[in-house]
Amino acid sequence: MVTIKDVAKKAGVSIMTVSRVINGKSNVREDTREKVLKAIEELGYVPNSMARSLVIKKTATIGLVISDVTNPFFTTVARGVEDTAITKHFTVILCNTDENPEKESMYVEVLARNRVDGVIFTSASGKKNPLKSLFIKKIPLVLIDRTIEGLEDVDVVRGDSVLGAYLLTKHLIELGHRRIGIIVGSKTISTAVDRIEGYKRALKEFDIPIDESLIKINDKSKFSKEDGYRLTKELLDMENPPTAIFGGNNLMAVGAILAIRELGLSIPEDISLVSFDDIESLSEVYPFLTVVKQPAYTMGVIATELLIRRIERKDRIKEKREILLKPELVIRKSTAPPKIKN
Amino acid sequence: MVTIKDVAKKAGVSIMTVSRVINGKSNVREDTREKVLKAIEELGYVPNSMARSLVIKKTATIGLVISDVTNPFFTTVARGVEDTAITKHFTVILCNTDENPEKESMYVEVLARNRVDGVIFTSASGKKNPLKSLFIKKIPLVLIDRTIEGLEDVDVVRGDSVLGAYLLTKHLIELGHRRIGIIVGSKTISTAVDRIEGYKRALKEFDIPIDESLIKINDKSKFSKEDGYRLTKELLDMENPPTAIFGGNNLMAVGAILAIRELGLSIPEDISLVSFDDIESLSEVYPFLTVVKQPAYTMGVIATELLIRRIERKDRIKEKREILLKPELVIRKSTAPPKIKN
DNA sequence: CTGAAAGCGCTAACAC
DNA sequence: GTGTTAGCGCTTTCAG
Secondary structure (H helix, E strand, O other), rough: OOHHHHHHHOOOHHHHHHHHOOOOOOOOOHHHHHHHHHHHHHHOOOHHHHHHHHOOOOEEEEEEEEEEOOOHHHHHHHHHHHHHHHHHOOEEEEEEEEOHHHHHHHHHHHHHHHHOOEEEEEEOOOOOHHHHHHHHHHOEEEOOOOOOOOOOOOOEEEHHHHHHHHHHHHHHHHHHOOOEEEEEOOOOOHHHHHHHHHHHHHHOOOOOOOOOEEEEEEEOOOOOOHHHHHHHHHHHHHOOOEEEEEOOOOOOOOOOOHHHHHHOOOOOOOOOEEEEOHHHHHHHHHHOOEEEEEEEEHHHHHHHHHHHHOOOOOOOOOOOOOOOOOOEOOOOOOOOOOOOOO | OOHHHHHHHHHOOOHHHHHHHHOOOOOOHHHHHHHHHHHHHHHOOOOOHHHHHHHHOOOOEEEEEEEOOOOOHHHHHHHHHHHHHHHHEEEEEEEEEOHHHHHHHHHHHHHHOOOOOOEEOOOOOOOHHHHHHHHOOOOOOEEEEEOOOOOOOOOOOOOHHHHHHHHHHHHHOOOOOOEEEEEEOOOOHHHHHHHHHEEEEHHHOOOOOOOOEEEEOOOOOOOOOHHHHHHHHHHHHOOOOOOEEOOOOOOHHHHHHHHHOOOOOOOOOOOEEEEOOOHHHHHHHHOEEEEOOOOOOHHHHHHHHHHHHOOOOOOOOOOOOOOEOOOOOOOOOOOOOOOOOO
């Protein structure tokens, strides 16, 4: 393996001079620089970032912890993060937790060991605990999409779930729906709590009594297709089933569609369906689902910018900053007035 | 920052003993181990992977270079890679090149500097050149989805594009189509070349003359939605336009749909459309596009397994291995016999 | 403008 | 079982 030493020997200079050339320091005579560059080229020398990081205590790496890249929402977030990181010369390590608290802790540990300069984190557990090793090492952190209670010194970038859920529910109510089911992930996830709140707020505003049996919460934390499928079936198996369903996120909505179809019902004739979060590749080709859309890419960009600013200490600000992004209601074809008014 | 030294001091042992505990070596007395563990806990010590890597010359990190995580095909590949990597305790660094040769080179350089143990690579340029620093450092490499000519010592995991394109084209021919347009990315990309080959093979088999004007190749290398849109328009603007279009990949097919609709035509009544690669979130909800599906997740898994085996030198094999995965034809609703038989 | 010495946090190899 | 020494590849002083 060729090292800085080999380059120095070949170029007939000290390693310090080579180091200066590599790092583009100005105080090197032009002909020395050229000699060094030539040696680097001939030897095929590639600097070792780890040796460098060990000394300077920076890695130019950030960790991105999300539940699943396969979820279109998170892939867009990830893209925003990566695009932004690269402009600032940061590399990103991607971690999928599948909303599994153990994976969550494991990845945090891996990131801490790798001394990433910062972490962008989507919490599944809603607990601060898994983040322990980051706090100990004082690694800058920004939460994305989901908050965690009682965290200081941590920025949060998220969509306004309360508002989004309110808009979606209101839309349904205005169409005439009174029995609206909602399916969400576990209460440990802030978006689940917020979306239920927005839902309830809309109902209250229209003086519709809240029927807790219409609120289906997945105890196993996930906002997955399978959970959407299962919870929708539970809703439709009720004696007095809802006339509309609110899918807590895009995957749950897909699960709901599958469940509804399997029961031989049609959307929106028999039942209306709305979803939090869009699926772009779907809606482009088949603009069917009525959704509330979040600026996922922008979320990734902002989170990364805030993070890097913290890393570079360009922020004197010490307190927690919370960026709340507005969701956008997109009405398509999956909603219609209910068949029978109740 | 707490180091192994601090732990050693606190536990009243040498740093070597702490190192042994951290690495789970057996030759440490039980009570010493406990003392050390207690000190680690109290101090909140997290081992520094870089210092370790510097000595052992392994990073337990692999690089994954793809064109775009946002493309459902690659997100699934990425998921397969990550899931497999983690079971072997490898971390993955994700790189999106957008099929841009400069980004490609840049990322390879970053990965080489970070001394990743191996790289899984999707080539956009089709050239070996960007991989130079990997070869110099003898970093194990496996190509995924797309091959590069004239590379030894490199495994390739890819779908059988020739077969897939053949199946798709044959399906169209059997429906009665004679003028079939095809849109693909640049010829520097092996899948573009292969898909054209499969297309031609099917035409020849049915004695249909090949009309080169029906073969639209994007010179700017990308297999993107925008390119699909543009090339489709070009095809449909012809004097004697095709009755069916073969989208070179999923994104191009989406672009094609958009272009076709914009011209006021319907699929499959006015024009048939097929696509290489599925979009799962779309087809689940709206099983419309006739496609050839590739086992993306499996590709990621196999590529990672091959790579890690090389990294761990469990393979005595030195020659290039090529894994060719079978595609699967899924006939849905976007294809029908042509209106006018030509 | 250039170089020599020290050390980042850890492990390999060898003592004891 | 446990500790000592050397050194991984680089940058940070500080001399010259």
